[in-house]
Amino acid sequence: MSYWYPSYEKTSPIAVKNGIKAKSKRGAIGDKWWSKRFISALERMGNAARLQRGRSYARKGQVISLLIQNGCVESKVQGSRRSPYSVSIRLRSFTESEWTRIFDTMASEALYSAQLLAGEVPAEIEEIVGKTGFSLFPDSHKDITTACSCPDWENPCKHIAAAYYLLAERFDNDPFLIFQLRGKTKDEVLAALRSRRKKVSDEHPTQASTGSPAGGSDPLSRSGEGEAAATGLGRTVGAKAGAAVTADRFWKNEGEPAEIAFSITDGLEAEFAALQLCGEAPFTIRGADPVDILLPVYPAARKRAYEMAIGSMLSEEDAYSEEECDDGNNMSGDHI
Structure with a gap:
């Protein structure tokens, strides 16, 4: 039994005026750990040669548009034919029950919750999500679905690969994008964490005010580290030592402000x-x-x-x- 594979004449893509070009001109694409992690996941699953051609497309500016909406990436990529190809990329969305497990686990980590609430995504977040048995980034073909209108049977084709690399650069600007592609916006993620951290505060006021459970040590309370460090704010020596911070006292002036x-x-x-x-x-x-x-x-x-x-x-x-x-x-x- 023999198989027939279509062959295509080698052609050059039509140049695009004002196309979206990758910021990286040579070497690896992606500056932050999350963009590099996304690319490494794709490179493990994909055809290296195809990905390389896609990287070349991304740097030439062959991508006309790249839109992210409703957890799906839609892109137009100009190839050698007159009409640009339509590309779609979608990661598997976590179910609500899966998100509940993920949020519960994330909220149990005080320091990392503080970083997330401050708009930062720590590198440890992948390990934290991994404790639930799920992977934040795609780790198999089951995690990602792609399509392209080009006649190429290989997946990813160079058009999909070009969109991959530009998507990775979007991660540099918005690390919460990986959550969006998994089904939750940044606002939804932060709201879920806030509600869970508030629940901890309401149920354990001593732990919430001091930052540590009885007999234990919480990273948020050690020498001004924790949330102050995560948010980038220097520690201020507040009012009275040992005084619990509560909602009804928060906005009250209790003496001279400390030196910042x-x-x-x-x-x-x-x-x-x-x-x-x-x-x-x-x-x-x-x-x-x-x-x-x-x-x-x-x-x-x-x-x-x-x-x-x-x-x-x-x-x-x-x-x-x-x-x-x-x-x-x-x-x-x-x-x-």
């Missing part, structure tokens, strides 16, 4: 964090990328914020030399 220490995170990743969160702009300004226009503004704004924090004006050189000093009086906070 601070630090400023350096490095380009921190300096341009807001732009990275915005992602790729869907428009240009007189042919220029808005990011390129805004880039020079950030160092100036960062310097001014530092001046406001220390209460004096600095030269440009002084502003950066001050950040390099480690005198123990540091504040970490939201990046400009």
